Amino acid sequence: MTQHNPTALINALESVAYELRRSGSVLRSGMEDTAREQWHSEEHARRVQGLAALATEAAREDERRVREAEHLAGQAEASARRSQERGGQALANAQAALREAHAAVALWRGNLAKARERLETARRDLAAALSVLAECERRCAAAASAYRACASAPRDPNGPARDCSSLYAALASAERAVTAARGQVETARREVSRAESRVAACSHAVEHAEAALGAATRAVASGHAAVSAAHGALRLAAAARQASNEARAAVNREHSASEELTGAAQLAGIRIRDAAAQLRLAEHSASEITIYEDTGRGEIDRAIEALQELNRPGVLP
Amino acid sequence: MSEREDLLWALERQARSLADVLAEARILWRDANARAAEQKFLQPRAAAESTVLAAVAAQHRELASAAQAGLLAEEKHRQCAAESAEAARNAAASDQSAQAALREASTALAQADQTDHLAAGVRGLIAQATAAGSD
Numbered sequence: 437m438t439q440h441n442p443t444a445l446i447n448a449l450e451s452v453a454y455e456l457r458r459s460g461s462v463l464r465s466g467m468e469d470t471a472r473e474q475w476h477s478e479e480h481a482r483r484v485q486g487l488a489a490l491a492t493e494a495a496r497e498d499e500r501r502v503r504e505a506e507h508l509a510g511q512a513e514a515s516a517r518r519s520q521e522r523g524g525q526a527l528a529n530a531q532a533a534l535r536e537a538h539a540a541v542a543l544w545r546g547n548l549a550k551a552r553e554r555l556e557t558a559r560r561d562l563a564a565a566l567s568v569l570a571e572c573e574r575r576c577a578a579a580a581s582a583y584r585a586c587a588s589a590p591r592d593p594n595g596p597a598r599d600c601s602s603l604y605a606a607l608a609s610a611e612r613a614v615t616a617a618r619g620q621v622e623t624a625r626r627e628v629s630r631a632e633s634r635v636a637a638c639s640h641a642v643e644h645a646e647a648a649l650g651a652a653t654r655a656v657a658s659g660h661a662a663v664s665a666a667h668g669a670l671r672l673a674a675a676a677r678q679a680s681n682e683a684r685a686a687v688n689r690e691h692s693a694s695e696e697l698t699g700a701a702q703l704a705g706i707r708i709r710d711a712a713a714q715l716r717l718a719e720h721s722a723s724e725i726t727i728y729e730d731t732g733r734g735e736i737d738r739a740i741e742a743l744q745e746l747n748r749p750g751v752l753p
Numbered sequence: 754m755s756e757r758e759d760l761l762w763a764l765e766r767q768a769r770s771l772a773d774v775l776a777e778a779r780i781l782w783r784d785a786n787a788r789a790a791e792q793k794f795l796q797p798r799a800a801a802e803s804t805v806l807a808a809v810a811a812q813h814r815e816l817a818s819a820a821q822a823g824l825l826a827e828e829k830h831r832q833c834a835a836e837s838a839e840a841a842r843n844a845a846a847s848d849q850s851a852q853a854a855l856r857e858a859s860t861a862l863a864q865a866d867q868t869d870h871l872a873a874g875v876r877g878l879i880a881q882a883t884a885a886g887s888d
Contacts, residue, residue, distance in 0.1 A: 448778040455771040462767040463805065469760045470809055477816045484826040491833040498840045505844040505851075512854035519861035526865035526872075533875040540879045544886055641886030648878035655871035662864035665857050672854035676847045683843035690836035697829035704822035711815035718808035721801040728801065732794035739786050 442747040446740055453736045460729050467722050474708075474715050481704045488694070488701035495687070495694040502683045509676040516669035523666040527659030534652035540645040548638035555631035562624035569617035576610035583607045757813045764809065768802055 586600035775795065779787070 445778075445781045448774075448781050451774045452771075452778045455767075455774040459767050459771045459802075462763060463802075466760050466764045466809070467805075470757070470812060473757055473760070473816060474812065477819055480823050481819060484823045484830075487830045488826065491830055494833065494837050498837050498844075501844050502840055505847040508851040509847050512851035512858070515858040516854050519858035519865070522865045523861050526868035529872045530868050530875075533872040536879055537875050540882050544882055547886060637886055641882040644878050644882035644885055648875045648882065651871055651878060652875040655868050655875060658864055658868040658871055662861045662868055665861035665864055669854045669857035669861055672850045672857055676850035676854055679843045679847035679850060683840045683847060686836045686840035686843060690833050690840060693829045693832040693836060697826050697833060700822045700826035700829060704819040704826060707815045707819035707822060711812045711819065714808045714812035714815060718805045718812065721804040721808065724801040725798055725805065728794040728798035732790065732798065735786070735790050735793065739782070739790070742786075 442743045446743045446747070449736050449740050449743070453733055453740070456729055456732055456736075460726065463722055463725060467719060470718070471715060474711060477711065478708050481701070481708045484704055485701045488698045491694045491697050495690050498687045498690055502680065502687045505676075505680045505683055509673065509680040512669070512673040512676050516666065516673040519669050520663070520666040523659065523662035526662050527656070530652065530655035530659040534649075534656050537645065537648040537652040541642070541649050544638055544641040544645045548635065548642050551631065551634040551638045555628065555635050558624065558627040558631040562621065562628050565617065565620040565624040569614065569621050572610065572613040572617040576607070576614045579603065579607040579610040757816065761806070761809055761813060764806060768806060772799075 583600060583603040583606070586598065586603045589598065591598065782790075
């Protein structure tokens with residue numbers, strides 16, 4: 437069996453048997469540990485793949501949300517532009533109305549001044565006509581008095597016949613003058629009345645025009661308020677657009693990161709599958725080793741028994 | 754050293770230890786049984802052990818690579834969450850400003866209508882002034 441000392445060989449073979457058992461134990465333990473590592477890694481990979489799926493879904497939802505924000509910001513911009521245009525038109529309309537009101541006030545104030553001048557003139561003319569009438573009536577009264585005195589004087593039978601004809605003619609003339617003066621007064625009175633009516637009408641027109649001016653001033657203020665509100669709307673719409681642009685940039689970065697996450701998760705899955713294939717190969721070889729060890733230990737044990745038999749006293753080598 | 758490195762190191766160390774013991778035994782054990790043992794199990798076992806060590810080493814490399822990919826994935830997931838929060842914050846701010854802009858625009862339109870109404874009233878009063886002055 438061997439040329440060496442059997443005892444030394446027995447010791448060597450026992451050491452081999454011991455190391456084989458130890459190797460088997462270490463290998464089994466190692467395979468259990470590495471299988472556990474594989475399991476943990478697979479769990480981690482599954483978790484990462486779950487995260488990738490969630491991130492993809494979140495990115496899709498964020499995309500929808502940002503599109504809504506972009507749409508609303510667009511609506512706000514369009515509405516703000518419309519309000520700016522509409523406010524500008526209204527302000528221009530109000531400013532035109534203000535100019536028209538100023539012109540109307542100026543026109544009717546001018547007309548009122550003219551009407552008042554005309555009234556003053558008519559009143560002066562009436563006063564003059566009344567004065568003329570009074571003078572005519574006084575003269576007429578004097579003529580009448582003179583004529584009555586002539587007509588009622590005692591008659592001189594020896595004297596010439598009375599002649600009151602000139603007094604009568606003077607009386608008639610004075611009466612015609614009175615009639616004419618009365619006509620002048622009446623005419624002057626009518627003119628005063630017309631002038632007063634004109635003043636009243638122009639006063640009413642001025643009141644309306646001044647009311648129009650006040651309303652036009654309020655309209656212009658309202659137009660300025662409309663334009664100011666439209667400017668505010670434009671400023672807010674610009675802020676909305678800016679924020680939606682930033683949201684778009686963020687969601688684009690999110691998409692990019694989500695794609696990288698998905699790629700990394702897929703790569704981890706591939707590596708895990710490759711590792712699982714290597715583990716299966718290692719486990720297959722480890723099971724072969726177990727079989728070889730069972731065989732080997734039996735062979736070595738038999739060799740040790742044979743050597744021990746040889747080593748017994750009285751047995752020749 | 755990681756646990757996987759420890760594990761592989763322990764397997765390799767035990768393989769070297771067995772190889773050392775076998776080397777010493779082969780010096781003494783050189784008979785037919787020894788040759789039979791070599792052929793029947795020692796050499797096949799050694800080959801299988803090499804396969805195990807190589808496969809476990811390869812598995813560990815793949816697991817390390819998977820772990821790297823997993824770390825990158827987790828980093829990207831954090832980035833996704835941060836960008837998602839940023840997008841949500843900005844979208845909400847955009848909505849808020851847009852709603853305020855729509856309200857302001859509506860106010861401006863109502864004010865413009867009011868202005869036109871007042872301007873129409875002005876023209877009505879001017880017409881009344883004309884009518885009154887023409888009496």
